[in-house]
Amino acid sequence: MRAALALFCLLAAPALADGVPQPNMRAELRAEADGVAPGQAVRVGLHLKSDQGWHTYWRNPGDAGSPTEINWTLPPGVAAGPIEWPVPQVIKEGDVVIFGYDGEVLLPSTIRVPATAKPGEAVSLKATVYYVVCREICIPGDAELSLSLPVTATPRRTETWPRQPSVQPGWSARLVQDDKTITLTIDTAGEALSEPRFLPYAPGQVPPDAPQAATRQDKRLVLRLARAPELRQELQRLDGLLIATHIVDGRQEPLAVVVEATR
Amino acid sequence: MRTLFASTIVALSLGLAGAAGAAPTVGAEAPDFAVKDTAGKLRTLSEFKGKTVILEWTNHECPYVVKHYSTGNMQNLQKSLAGEQVAWLSVISSAPGAQGAVSPAQADELTRSRGASPTAVLLDPEGKMGQAYGARNTPHMYIIAADSKLAYMGAIDDKPSTRRDDVKGAKNYVLAAMDEIKAGKPVSTPRTTAYGCTVKYAY
Numbered sequence: 178m179r180a181a182l183a184l185f186c187l188l189a190a191p192a193l194a195d196g197v198p199q200p201n202m203r204a205e206l207r208a209e210a211d212g213v214a215p216g217q218a219v220r221v222g223l224h225l226k227s228d229q230g231w232h233t234y235w236r237n238p239g240d241a242g243s244p245t246e247i248n249w250t251l252p253p254g255v256a257a258g259p260i261e262w263p264v265p266q267v268i269k270e271g272d273v274v275i276f277g278y279d280g281e282v283l284l285p286s287t288i289r290v291p292a293t294a295k296p297g298e299a300v301s302l303k304a305t306v307y308y309v310v311c312r313e314i315c316i317p318g319d320a321e322l323s324l325s326l327p328v329t330a331t332p333r334r335t336e337t338w339p340r341q342p343s344v345q346p347g348w349s350a351r352l353v354q355d356d357k358t359i360t361l362t363i364d365t366a367g368e369a370l371s372e373p374r375f376l377p378y379a380p381g382q383v384p385p386d387a388p389q390a391a392t393r394q395d396k397r398l399v400l401r402l403a404r405a406p407e408l409r410q411e412l413q414r415l416d417g418l419l420i421a422t423h424i425v426d427g428r429q430e431p432l433a434v435v436v437e438a439t440r
Numbered sequence: 441m442r443t444l445f446a447s448t449i450v451a452l453s454l455g456l457a458g459a460a461g462a463a464p465t466v467g468a469e470a471p472d473f474a475v476k477d478t479a480g481k482l483r484t485l486s487e488f489k490g491k492t493v494i495l496e497w498t499n500h501e502c503p504y505v506v507k508h509y510s511t512g513n514m515q516n517l518q519k520s521l522a523g524e525q526v527a528w529l530s531v532i533s534s535a536p537g538a539q540g541a542v543s544p545a546q547a548d549e550l551t552r553s554r555g556a557s558p559t560a561v562l563l564d565p566e567g568k569m570g571q572a573y574g575a576r577n578t579p580h581m582y583i584i585a586a587d588s589k590l591a592y593m594g595a596i597d598d599k600p601s602t603r604r605d606d607v608k609g610a611k612n613y614v615l616a617a618m619d620e621i622k623a624g625k626p627v628s629t630p631r632t633t634a635y636g637c638t639v640k641y642a643y
Contacts, residue, residue: 238600240576240577240638241576241577241635241636241637241638243600243601243602243635270638271638271641271643272576272641272643273576273638307601307603309503309601309602311637313539313638313640314501314502314539314637314640315502315503315504315602315637316503317503317601317602317603380600380633380635381632381633405633406463406465406466406631407594407631407632407633409631
């Protein structure tokens, strides 16, 4: 019989203040499969679940908050990739706009194990995670999480791995800038998009709450973005995510594509 | 001739023009204000003419503010910068009942218990001063030079987290700007991206 995959979870309980709402945050590590084969990779995610209305933050948090961080402690020969950020939600909070995840999110990283890993043994993954969860007020939290990942020749996908909106790779774009605006001309190959919005990976480039004007030029999308006043040097490149809706089989579906704009 | 811009897809407008929208311009005259301090005295920018004024938007319950007070970072900054020629004004723009909203007596008690030494704590429950300055976060820092022009606005430092450990080793933008102002040099980093909690304005 296959050993059940051990999930260690923990209630990250911040100091309780009287009358202050609490997010009831639950943080745990989950694996995409019930094990990993020697020399192969598996995605392991930080699953954060709080009450609806509470949110954690994307890599660019927007006007407030901080991105979630994962620091791995791994056995020799095991390597972890960066967080593969799922598509964030654009959340309006009062006058400010933040990029994050309401209620629940799984933040995957790719974990690669060495070819010398032996079936029947287990790889011990440890992660120190840091997050800020907010609903009007913000509460920071951290947690020490661990997951024992069996080494097996035939890993099978687990059912607890959620399907999240996926980020599609790569539209190239040209970037033109002056002291007030950044104009992206994105080669969308003629794809008809509604409500396109560019979310830069890094803060301090484009104000999160600024309107973005979209026009179409042949098969390209032209997005005029406000330049963040604190951005003083000329941008050599601007990377981020283009979110929009498009029509698939007659239905409006969300779309998220990585945009890498260069001069 | 062919039209280049064939069709407009959408002009995305989030309708966000609002309270914190109108930020002042660095290098331009700083907005004047008339806000009561904890003693009930009306304080204005004009009364500090000829002095440098540092504004600190604060909310004692915000974890980003707690980071800088629990480590003594904010108090040290106040001690080393405020004085004869430099006024330090801590501003609370939390709406009544919102996080960080305090009575004058509570504000004074916070100053005492935390060993803080601002020139004054200004209570801005209607958020008028906060809105005039485009204050978005706590902490959100501003420096107004002796000529009444805004010399710096943005973050306190370059480590946008709530972690106390991050204070050590962070580049403090306010300190760097003040060093340059004291040396008669232009501020080399006059604007940065503020980080922290949102200001708890009345909406």
